[in-house]
Amino acid sequence: MAGRSPQRDLTIGPVGKTLFLFALPSLGVNILQSVNHSVNSVWIGQFLGETALAASANAGMIIFLMFSALFGFSMATTILIGQNVGRGQIESVRRIMGTATGLFLAAGIAVALLGWLFAPALLRLMATPEAAYPLALAYLRVMFLSMPTSFVMILISSSLRGAGDSVTPFRNTLVNVGLDIVLNPVFILGLGPIPALGIAGSALATVIAGLISLSLLIRQVYAKDLVIRLRGEELGWLRPDAAWVKPITKMGLPMGLSMIIMSGSAVVMIGLVNREGVDTTAAFGVMNQLWSYVQMPAVAVGGAVSAMVAQNIGANKWDRVGRIAWAGAGINVLMTAVLIAAITIFATPILRLFIPAGSAAIPIAIHINLVIGWSFLLMGISVVVTFAVRANGAVIAPLLILIFATIIVRFSIGFGFYDRYGADAIWWAFNLAAISSFLLSIGYYFHGGWRKLKPLA
Incomplete structure (x- = not known):
């Protein structure tokens, strides 16, 4: 080269x-x-x-x-x-x-x-x-x-x-x-x-x-x-070439489906948020924009972890794989924590860039962030670990974990407890989904047998 x-x-x-x-x-x-x-x-x-x-x-x-x-x-x-x-x-x-x-x-x-x-x-x-x-x-x-x-x-x-x-x-x-x-x-x-x-x-x-x-x-x-x-x-x-179409499709379909499930789940939850009225909808919409920046380190670091783990698996350097995954998790936690802290500390002036001063949506947005914001630390670790195991072709287990967390847990808590706890049921549905995804992802990383999968090609 x-x-x-x-x-x-x-x-x-x-x-x-x-x-x-x-x-x-x-x-x-x-x-x-x-x-x-x-x-x-x-x-x-x-x-x-x-x-x-x-x-x-x-x-x-x-x-x-x-x-x-x-x-x-x-x-x-x-x-x-x-x-x-x-x-x-x-x-x-x-x-x-x-x-x-x-x-x-x-x-x-x-x-x-x-x-x-x-x-x-x-x-x-x-x-x-x-x-x-x-x-x-x-x-x-x-x-x-x-x-x-x-x-x-x-x-x-x-x-x-x-x-x-x-x-x-x-x-x-x-x-x-x-x-x-x-x-x-x-x-x-x-x-x-x-x-x-x-x-x-x-x-x-x-x-x-x-x-x-x-x-x-x-x-x-x-x-x-x-x-x-x-x-x-x-x-x-x-x-x-069919020899390469097969592994691309075998991995690509579950990972693509994961993205669609995440997007679809978010759309359904927004429908639940809308029941709370325009101020809550506006507050949640603005926080979603801000959280999109909070999630960027996880996506970037996760993608880097995936490429790095894949190369090391190809080179049969398994001793480096675990170090890569946990280095990625650590880097992501630090970057995400800084962003969450900044949004939390400077919430009012940041929100006033989007929402007029004195709006009822501002305290609602601050409350939403205080409840949900910290969960992005756990979500980020889940993302990095998931990208690591996918690098050896393990795509079905992460998909099932995602379905359980973002559909079964999130919908059960959000819709099941909404009548009793109102909007807080929605926010805690996001938290419990993040916790369940974190625990299952870590469990699969240590005990899922993804390291024993046959080479992709």
Whole structure:
């Protein structure tokens, strides 16, 4: 490989330092994507009004579900590539990359076509308000056109992390987000020779930013001769190979389903929150926005743990696997604790950025955070441990744990005790779900036999 390659050998060096430095760019990606979403919402809201903002929110929920399902397959590819990089089997890495690229590109094209056709039905299914429906349809249809490039870009980024490179995906996200933010007002308002396209222009800006950043990302892969690149006869591996489709699907389906279950469970609980009235709904909505930042370290560190554990399993360095998992848990606890403490200590001034001073929603939000906030420490440990065991192909047990915690426990407590304890039953439902997930995840890590699973490929 070229000397300037940003790929990192995750099977050597001090575990804690290597993991921390590897996870930081992934955390940066999560922050950039959240900032991008927020800024684009500001453009739409300021230039086109509340109806357009509601339209983009409705369309955005559908797009989010698409990417939630895709998450599992991208993580499966990350794990397979990580294990084969650890074994030093570069040809297998490229065969996996070829199969995955063929699958993701085909899936992206299929979703784009089906999404364009069924966008009206999807929006009707969500009961999109009539005033927002035409705008939501225009926005959603253009967004569906971005699916092929978005799917491939997500695949390349996750595959690079599996190969030990988290810097290139971060730099690409920086370019993508920068372009999207700059192009949004250009296409919304019609600056220069560009016609004013309204909300469709916001979606088109996202499509164009994705095309440009994907082109630059592919150029980087080949310019730096990164391990996932395909040349010459290797391009024939873009035709999906059943030998690799099977493990990608076997792991990808349960992990994708996990994301859908988490999202669906949250939607159901929001329906319960809505019973408490607009102030509680607003308070919970704002806290969810703030908690999205609290959860970022767990996602970034968990992804880094998964790639690092996969490489070390591939290299048969099992003595490092446990150290990686617990280093990840420790790093996440520290980062999450700082964020929770900041939100708790400065709750009032932070909430006033979202809610008018004197609103009844502010004390409600503070109470919600005091009850639920600490549970993100346990949730973060569960996430990191789950990512570690998945790196050896253990995906069914984490899925069952998730179903038990987020559906059986959360719904039983929330709905079962709501009539007696009101809103506090909802908040404690989240806590008890986090506690049960933590205990079961730790139990499975120590006693689940995931280390004895057969090699994935």
